[in-house]
Amino acid sequence: MAELLEIKNLTKNFHGLKAVSDVSFTVEKGSITGMIGSNGAGKTTVFNMISGVLTPTSGSIIYQGKDITGTKACKYTGMGIARTFQIMKPLRNMTVLDNVVSGAIFGRKQLNAVQAREYAAEILEFTGLYDKKDLYPKDMGTPYKKRLEVARALATDPELLLLDEVMAGLNPTETDEAVELFQKINEQGTTILLIEHIMRAVASLCQKVVVMHHGEKITEGTPEQVMNDPYVIEIYLGKEED
Amino acid sequence: MRKKFGIRQILLLVLILICLIVPTFVKTPYMLGIFVTTFYIGCGTLAWSVLGSLTGEISLGHAGFMGLGAYIGALLMNNKHITPWVGMLVAFVVVGLLAACLLAPCFVLSGPYFTLVTIAFAEAFRNLFTNWDYAGKGQGILVPLKEQGMYSMRWISKVPYYYIALIMLIVFYVILRKIDRSKLGYALKTIREDEETANAVGINPFKYKFIATFISAGLIAVVGVFYANYIGYINPDIMKQSQALNYVMPAIIGGIGSITGPLLGAIILTPLSEFLSATLSHIAGGLNLVVYAVIVIAVILFRPTGIMGWFDHSKFKKKMNDRFDAIDAKLFGKRG
Incomplete structure (x- = not known):
C-alpha cells in the first residue's frame, strides 16, 4: 500500500517543554491507523501539527509526496485533510444542516451554497443525522454532537480524516455504532487516522496502532502486537512488583 | 427551500404596499420624519x-x-457639484476600503479588544474632522438647499426622502438576505461561532473578515450620504461613539444572529424613543430616556438573544408556520 501521510522526526517544544519529540510514522492510503497513549502523551499535539494548527519546531509532514509542514490551517481541506476536535466545537447558533453546509462549501468540492445544501443533506443521511437537521447542536445529546463533528469534517470530502477522540464519552452501544460508521467511511476510500482511548474500538477498527508516551513514540504494530507489548502493558497497567 | 408563492409572500407585498402609500395619509412632517428616521436607522443597523x-x-x-x-x-x-448618487458609490468604495484596511491588522484581536479599536478609529476621525479646515472644522458643513431635485437629492418636502429611505431599506435587506444564504454568509457565521472550526473546514478568517468589514462600513457610509442630504447639516459630532449605539441597540434588542432581528429592532426602537420623548419629556426632563433605558435593560435581561432569538426557538413561530401552511393549502391546494 502506498503511503498517504509520512511523519518524519516531528518535534514540538512549548517554551522548553518537549510536548512531542522525534516522532515518525506513516499512514497507508486506505487504512485506518490509530494513536493511543495516556493523557498528556502528545497525541493531540501531533494532530494539531498535522492539521496546521501548530507549526512543528522541527521535523516534517509529507502528504501525498509533498512537504506540507507549516501550511496555514485553512488550506488543509483544499488538500483533502479534514479533522475533528477533541473538545467538540459545534457551530452553536446554526442548525445541524448549516453546520455541515459550512464544511461542504469550503471543502474540496468547491460547491455553491445550493449544491452544498444538497450535499450536506446526503452527508447527514449517511451519518444518521438527517432527522435532526433542523435542530440546534445544543438540543442533541453527546453522541449526536460527536457525529456532527464527523459529519462536518466528512462534508469537506477528505482524503485523510483525522478523528480526535470522537468516541470518548460514548456508551458501548453508541461506540459500536460509531465504529460501524467509521468502517463505512473507510470503505468509501477515506483514510482515517484516529486518537482513541477505547481499546475495544481501536482493536476492531485499526490495522496499525501507534503508541505514544511522554511525547515519544514507543512502539507501533497491529493492535494485538501492541497490546501484548510488555512496555505498553507497563505504561497502561503499571509495573508488577518484584 | 420554499420558492412557491403563498400567504407569506402576499403578506409581505401588502406590507410593502402599505409602506408605499403611507405618505398620502401621513401629512405632518414630524410624523413623516419619524418614518424616515426609522428607515435610515434600520439601514444603518443592517x-x-x-x-x-x-x-x-x-x-x-x-x-x-x-x-x-x-x-x-x-x-x-x-465643492465639486457631484451628485450624492455618485457620492454614495464613492463613499461605499472609499470608506469600505479605508475601514477594511485600517481594521485588518486588528482582526487578531477578539471580543472587547476589537470593539475598543473601532472606538479609537472613530474618535480619530472625529478629531481629524474637527480640526480640518476643508471640512469646516468643528462647525461642520451645510448642504445648502440651492436647487431641489433628483440631481442634488435635496427637497423641502420629506416625501421624496421617505421613498428613498424606504427603497434603501428594502435594498439593504435584500442584500443582507443574499449574503446570509451565500458562501460568504456561511463563512462569516462559521467564523462567528468558532474561528478554529472555520480554519478546520477551510475558511480563511482574515479574508472573510476583510470582506465583511468592507461591506459593513461601505453600506453605512451610503446611509451617511443620505443622512447628510436629509438633515442638510453635518458636523463631527455625528461620529461620536454614542451615535454608533443608534445602530447597535436595535440589533441587540431585535436579536443578533439573524437578519430580520436587527431590522425589527430598528422598527420598534426608533418610534418608541420618539414616542417617549414626545409624551414624557415635558413631564420631567430626561424621563423619556430613563424609561427607554429601562425597556432596553429589561429586554437584555430577560431576552438576551433578542426578540428574534426568542421567536426562532418559540412555539409561537411553529404555530404561525402551521397556520400559514394551512392557509396556503386551502388557497392554492396541496403542493410539494
Whole structure:
C-alpha cells in the first residue's frame, strides 16, 4: 500500500517543554491507523501539527509526496485533510444542516451554497443525522454532537480524516455504532487516522496502532502486537512488583 | 427551500404596499420624519449587522464610518457639484476600503479588544474632522438647499426622502438576505461561532473578515450620504461613539444572529424613543430616556438573544408556520 501521510522526526517544544519529540510514522492510503497513549502523551499535539494548527519546531509532514509542514490551517481541506476536535466545537447558533453546509462549501468540492445544501443533506443521511437537521447542536445529546463533528469534517470530502477522540464519552452501544460508521467511511476510500482511548474500538477498527508516551513514540504494530507489548502493558497497567 | 408563492409572500407585498402609500395619509412632517428616521436607522443597523451579527465582531465605530460617508457626499456636492448618487458609490468604495484596511491588522484581536479599536478609529476621525479646515472644522458643513431635485437629492418636502429611505431599506435587506444564504454568509457565521472550526473546514478568517468589514462600513457610509442630504447639516459630532449605539441597540434588542432581528429592532426602537420623548419629556426632563433605558435593560435581561432569538426557538413561530401552511393549502391546494 502506498503511503498517504509520512511523519518524519516531528518535534514540538512549548517554551522548553518537549510536548512531542522525534516522532515518525506513516499512514497507508486506505487504512485506518490509530494513536493511543495516556493523557498528556502528545497525541493531540501531533494532530494539531498535522492539521496546521501548530507549526512543528522541527521535523516534517509529507502528504501525498509533498512537504506540507507549516501550511496555514485553512488550506488543509483544499488538500483533502479534514479533522475533528477533541473538545467538540459545534457551530452553536446554526442548525445541524448549516453546520455541515459550512464544511461542504469550503471543502474540496468547491460547491455553491445550493449544491452544498444538497450535499450536506446526503452527508447527514449517511451519518444518521438527517432527522435532526433542523435542530440546534445544543438540543442533541453527546453522541449526536460527536457525529456532527464527523459529519462536518466528512462534508469537506477528505482524503485523510483525522478523528480526535470522537468516541470518548460514548456508551458501548453508541461506540459500536460509531465504529460501524467509521468502517463505512473507510470503505468509501477515506483514510482515517484516529486518537482513541477505547481499546475495544481501536482493536476492531485499526490495522496499525501507534503508541505514544511522554511525547515519544514507543512502539507501533497491529493492535494485538501492541497490546501484548510488555512496555505498553507497563505504561497502561503499571509495573508488577518484584 | 420554499420558492412557491403563498400567504407569506402576499403578506409581505401588502406590507410593502402599505409602506408605499403611507405618505398620502401621513401629512405632518414630524410624523413623516419619524418614518424616515426609522428607515435610515434600520439601514444603518443592517449595515452594522454584516460585521456585528454575521461575523460577531462588535464595532462601536460605525458612527465614524457613517460620518466619513456623510462628509464625502456633502463635500463632493458642495465643492465639486457631484451628485450624492455618485457620492454614495464613492463613499461605499472609499470608506469600505479605508475601514477594511485600517481594521485588518486588528482582526487578531477578539471580543472587547476589537470593539475598543473601532472606538479609537472613530474618535480619530472625529478629531481629524474637527480640526480640518476643508471640512469646516468643528462647525461642520451645510448642504445648502440651492436647487431641489433628483440631481442634488435635496427637497423641502420629506416625501421624496421617505421613498428613498424606504427603497434603501428594502435594498439593504435584500442584500443582507443574499449574503446570509451565500458562501460568504456561511463563512462569516462559521467564523462567528468558532474561528478554529472555520480554519478546520477551510475558511480563511482574515479574508472573510476583510470582506465583511468592507461591506459593513461601505453600506453605512451610503446611509451617511443620505443622512447628510436629509438633515442638510453635518458636523463631527455625528461620529461620536454614542451615535454608533443608534445602530447597535436595535440589533441587540431585535436579536443578533439573524437578519430580520436587527431590522425589527430598528422598527420598534426608533418610534418608541420618539414616542417617549414626545409624551414624557415635558413631564420631567430626561424621563423619556430613563424609561427607554429601562425597556432596553429589561429586554437584555430577560431576552438576551433578542426578540428574534426568542421567536426562532418559540412555539409561537411553529404555530404561525402551521397556520400559514394551512392557509396556503386551502388557497392554492396541496403542493410539494
